[in-house]
Amino acid sequence: MDQLIVGGVEFKSRLFIGTGKYPSKAVIEEVATASESEMITVALRRVDLGADEENILKYIPEHLTLLPNTSGARNAEEAIRIARLARASGCGDFIKIEVISDNKYLLPDNMETIKATEVLAKEGFIVMPYMSPDLMAAKALVKAGAAAIMPLGSPIGSNRGIRTEEITQIIINEINEVPIVIDAGIGRPSDAAKAMEMGADAVLVNTAIASSSHPRDMAEAFKYAVKAGRLAYLSKMGAVGVHASASSPLTGFLSEVK
């Protein structure tokens, strides 16, 4: 049975989705259903617990696990504060740490992320840190108590695909203690399929779905892509040949020797 377990919770879908950039909050509900996703991230900075119509949480189907994120945090301290507020306002124990100290490229600050992860994991949070792919930082996050590692494929919102392939592949190969979720940059279903073929445990997709002309259909497309990529990975794809070759110019002589 091909199971994905994060923080002790089992997920049937390996596609995680987001809630930002949508044309309306109602679309989020359609996307959640069409994607068959079971985990959805939401920026606490956007959560308006007060008003009914404006509260984004009302549009998220109940069977989805809420993954509040610390978008807007500039350092560990702010991320920790936002995480605690998320839990206090009933958003559960999952938390995606997002510490951005550079708003031009929106690249995560790994050092601050590690600090926040350590503190929050000790407080019982199920911590899923968003990171710039780096093997040593990934190991440090595991040691700090992360429940999953979320390296970026390319800058957030860029839809550029997995430009960090070499390094994320190394992280996938080397980090076996916790699931690896490719987050950010996945621009099209084929990118998601590729991430899964590489052996990622899951992907998180937001902009590519939210900013497409038909978010519901795009969500469905990603659902199939993630399934296809996972199935391909499990089926152990054949080795890629450099070129077809009948003769063995370098080792042919071996057939002549006894």
Next chain:
Amino acid sequence: MSFSKIVERYTPEVIAEMSAQVTAEQVLEAIGKETLSEYDFLALLSPAAADYLEPMAERARKLTLQHFGRSVLLYTPMYIANHCANKCVYCSFNTANDIARMQLTMEEIEAEAKAIRAEGFKHILILTGEDRHKTPVSYIVDAVKVLKKYFECISVEIYPLLEEEYRQVIEAGVSGLTIYQETYDKERYLSLHPKGPKRNYENRLNTPEYGARAGMNFVSIGALLGLSEGVFDAFMTGLHGDYLQRHYPSVEYGLSLPRMRPHIGAFQDFTPIGDRFFVQILLAYKLFLPSMSINISTRELPSFREHLIPIGANNISAGVSTQVGGHTTTEASSDPQFEIADGRSLEEMKRVIKNLGYQPILKNWSGDF
């Protein structure tokens, strides 16, 4: 190096000459680039780029979707005082203008806050004139403490403070700073600000940095378009934004495009910025600094504002009164700072934004963070 040293490298004459020499090829090259140099940015502001607004708009639309998606943040300003020691020749609050002066008491601020909150706003921008005696930092701090009970995010558009003073207002609950240079042309600046503390050009220029250093989450800058030569002011605004982003990258920046509107007072010596050029500036900002928000005020007409949303405008005010206490007083008890062109309420703006296929956002931050 401070930005005032960078400004010294350019003069309006040199920029005018450089922009006049830009070719169509250079414009097209700039539009096609991922990362624009300052010369590319100038090319987009040049007369040659005026023929390429559509391809610029296409690129701006893509960048806006990438960075902000289909969402528009709505906020409203709240004027708490209009006492002013400055003589900005273009402003109704000019100390020499015989207008009704007032400042709200804490009780009045609370009443105003309740009224604005009841309209549905979560983000508020508080404004004053520049009068350190009548409206000292302690007055601002007290006002913020009252407003914090009603709003998620409080920004200030007040007179320039020192870094330490910004720390005080942040401590009280402020997350955003709006401060406009008005014009980057120093000579023109000095002639437009003949008296008062605002006459200090360099201090005003360095003020956004003081706010960023003090820990503001959001900083908005801009030139009051029409006060001086448009290409120069827009170019310098972009360079200023780029400078701030490089030096204080953890801050989220906004670029505003206020445009001269009719106002009380004799000053009518401004260079009107037409709609086409206004849009060209907005597009050039978006292509040069795509991660920055773009703010369009109610100085602009309703339909014009709506057209700017898909191509970059993602911060929009609504339910606006530019009078002190304008949300609770029915009669004009003070004169407005400027005449607005879009008087639509929050509910109306929400409807309009939804009809465009965009999501109105009321909360994008919390002072509790």
